[in-house]
Amino acid sequence: MDLNLKQKVILVSGGSEGIGFATAKTLAEEGAIVMIGSRSQEKLNHAKQQLSAFGDQIIIKPLDVTNPENIQAWVATAVAQFGRIDGLLINAGGPKPSQFEQLTEADWQTGFELILMSAIRMIYAVLPIMKQQQQGSIVAITSSAVKEPISELVLSNVFRTGLTALLKTLSRDLAQYQIRVNSVLPGRIDTERIKKLDESRAQQTGISITQIQQATLQNIPLGRLGNPDEMGKVATFLLSEAASYITGQAILVDGGLLKGL
Numbered sequence: 001m002d003l004n005l006k007q008k009v010i011l012v013s014g015g016s017e018g019i020g021f022a023t024a025k026t027l028a029e030e031g032a033i034v035m036i037g038s039r040s041q042e043k044l045n046h047a048k049q050q051l052s053a054f055g056d057q058i059i060i061k062p063l064d065v066t067n068p069e070n071i072q073a074w075v076a077t078a079v080a081q082f083g084r085i086d087g088l089l090i091n092a093g094g095p096k097p098s099q100f101e102q103l104t105e106a107d108w109q110t111g112f113e114l115i116l117m118s119a120i121r122m123i124y125a126v127l128p129i130m131k132q133q134q135q136g137s138i139v140a141i142t143s144s145a146v147k148e149p150i151s152e153l154v155l156s157n158v159f160r161t162g163l164t165a166l167l168k169t170l171s172r173d174l175a176q177y178q179i180r181v182n183s184v185l186p187g188r189i190d191t192e193r194i195k196k197l198d199e200s201r202a203q204q205t206g207i208s209i210t211q212i213q214q215a216t217l218q219n220i221p222l223g224r225l226g227n228p229d230e231m232g233k234v235a236t237f238l239l240s241e242a243a244s245y246i247t248g249q250a251i252l253v254d255g256g257l258l259k260g261l
């Protein structure tokens with residue numbers, strides 16, 4: 001199957017590690033020009049080095065998705081350099097893990113900026129060029145928490161469901177411009193984020209990390225964590241023209257973890 005991604009310009013936020021990086025890599029393998037953003041120049045350099053086989057196809061530019069000016073500059077760079085944006089992957093680090101009663105007002109504000117406002121601002125930034133092109137694909141990485149809330153990830157539960165509602169709304173409103181809007185929902189994918197969440201759970205419960213990991217695996221019918229590449233492939237498909245009739249969907253990649261229909 002040809003994904004028809006050659007020379008397509010795709011922006012990947014939070015793309016220096018984990019799921020974002022895996023998506024950037026898959027996109028590059030398919031011939032896309034990929035602009036990766038994240039906060040740390042060091043991580044960006046490392047990502048560029050890991051993808052050195054793709055040469056000029058990979059552009060790195062620092063980006064903090066909680067900073068509106070950063071977002072404007074990031075998108076403007078792509079438009080100035082390539083004159084188009086075919087796809088946007090909305091992704092960043094996850095919010096602070098915590099149960100409801102431990103969260104402060106400042107935590108709520110930070111979570112809101114990181115998960116919801118960042119996505120809103122990135123979508124506003126790419127819309128003019130995508131509307132002008134009469135074409136584009138927007139994909140957000142959210143979480144299985146959108147379908148089944150996770151007790152100690154209240155900020156994720158709340159703001160990612162809000163984001164999902166926005167994406168569904170936009171999928172209908174933007175279809176007239178041939179702009180598709182979808183999301184991919186990771187279950188338990190083997191990245192730095194999962195390691196930190198397991199550490200945090202171990203600290204809060206006094207249960208060892210090994211026991212926490214074993215309990216996680218017992219709940220996953222496929223019996224293992226997901227590989228970031230398995231997320232990257234689904235996100236790449238949705239960003240490509242191969243998914244030209246898919247919009248407004250929230251697709252789980254969870255090894256069968258969630259039990260609901």
Ligand SMILES: NC(=O)c1ccc[n+]([C@@H]2O[C@H](COP(=O)([O-])OP(=O)(O)OC[C@H]3O[C@@H](n4cnc5c(N)ncnc54)[C@H](OP(=O)(O)O)[C@@H]3O)[C@@H](O)[C@H]2O)c1
Nearest residue numbers: 014016017018019038039040064065093094188189191193
């Ligand atoms: N892994 C899972 O199983 C899982 C499950 C459910 C949901 N999720 C969610 O999926 C997303 C990606 O997960 P992951 O596991 O790939 O995370 P990760 O391994 O922690 O990677 C996060 C990436 O985002 C970047 N980033 C963090 N904060 C940023 C910011 N403010 N602005 C721009 N870039 C930022 C990081 O680079 P810098 O540090 O350089 O900024 C890094 O490249 C997260 O939101 C996570 O909560 C993951």
